[in-house]
Amino acid sequence: MANRGDDVSFEAIIEDCRVLLKALQSICFGDRATVVVNQQGIILKVEQAKCCQLSIFLEWALFKESPTIKDSFSFSINSKELIMFLSIFAGDNDEPLEEGSEKGTTLKLKYKGMGDPFYLSIGKEDKCITECKLYTFDPQDSLNIELDDADITNKAILDVPYYKEIWADFDSASKELGIEFSTNPECLRFITKSSYERTAIELYPSCKGVTTLECNENQINFYQMSFIKLSQKILNQASKFNLSTNNDGLLSMTFCIQLETERAAFARFFCVANRPDDL
Incomplete structure (x- = not known):
């Protein structure tokens, strides 16, 4: 899915929102997460005391529909609020996530641009069940860590x-x-x-x-x-x-x-x- 107009930074859909929840449950510290969106996928970063950093990488192949990203951009959100929302509406996260099995609820992610909220829409059978609006912040200064x-x-x-x-x-x-x-x-x-x-x-x-x-x-x-x-x-x-x-x-x-x-x-x-x- 290509970007729809200049006012939309990205829009993507995950077929089973338990996929995102399982990945994000490994976030073990920090209230504020920096979200980096680039050509390869989405990266969520959290830090502790400028001494340790955790990055979660979600490649676009995990998504049913994903955007075409020309230039990377970033913003910050409250990671605990994101995980809490997914935990409530993701269904039974104990069931195995296997291809071909019955899918849970779909998740649509949408971000229009700097200063706008980060929207998460939960749906089932092409119907929107609920929508969550997370306020966004300017990305925090983070440790510049690269280890090739x-x-x-x-x-x-x-x-x-x-x-x-x-x-x-x-x-x-x-x-x-x-x-x-x-x-x-x-x-x-x-x-x-x-x-x-x-x-x-x-x-x-x-x-x-x-x-x-x-x-x-x-x-x-x-x-x-x-x-x-x-x-x-x-x-x-x-x-x-x-x-x-x-x-x-x-x-x-x-x-x-x-x-x-x-x-x-x-x-x-x-x-x-x-x-x-x-x-």
């Missing part, structure tokens, strides 16, 4: 159930999580420490839950455990999990959220490493 493949120093792909088991073994009293990559032998080490002890969990390429482990440089960084814990809600939605770092110790966790048989949304969680004087 060329910037990645070390990387690991882990099975989600395996990482959950590892997380359960972390020292709950630790205020920091250390992530260490070693090259000889290749090893990913998670370190927790408290006033009582320092513990380490070591993963090698041969471990059952390790799909990929690429250690190109020896590197150790520590992160605030309170920030890392924010990623656990995303993990509960994910089917795949990727962890990587760059030279500055920026931590990236990429989660694949399976929505339908062959469709998925992607969440990317960034966390800045502690400075030496924070340790």
Whole structure:
């Protein structure tokens, strides 16, 4: 669907609004979300204390009808209000989202331009059931975080159930999580420490839950455990999990959220490493 006139920034339709709800349920912090609309799809970003950022990417292929976007633009909305609205009208979100299954309610998204509200229309059988109007704000200044493949120093792909088991073994009293990559032998080490002890969990390429482990440089960084814990809600939605770092110790966790048989949304969680004087 092309843009209809100069006053419409974008308009799109999702055939089953549970798809959007499942993706957005991984938003685990922040009241204000920045919405970025570009040629590839929609990105929702939230931040915490200028130290961690979560981005949810919804490609246009997830939509039944989508716009043609020439230039990207952005605005901010209250993410909690958006999720609350979808939770009320999305129907039974526990039913599997499988292609060919009976669809739930459709969702139409519409935004006319700067200063205008963000409209969400819920419908069923071509009839509008209800409409929600979310007030929009100017996009907030956000962390300018980019981590391309060329910037990645070390990387690991882990099975989600395996990482959950590892997380359960972390020292709950630790205020920091250390992530260490070693090259000889290749090893990913998670370190927790408290006033009582320092513990380490070591993963090698041969471990059952390790799909990929690429250690190109020896590197150790520590992160605030309170920030890392924010990623656990995303993990509960994910089917795949990727962890990587760059030279500055920026931590990236990429989660694949399976929505339908062959469709998925992607969440990317960034966390800045502690400075030496924070340790």
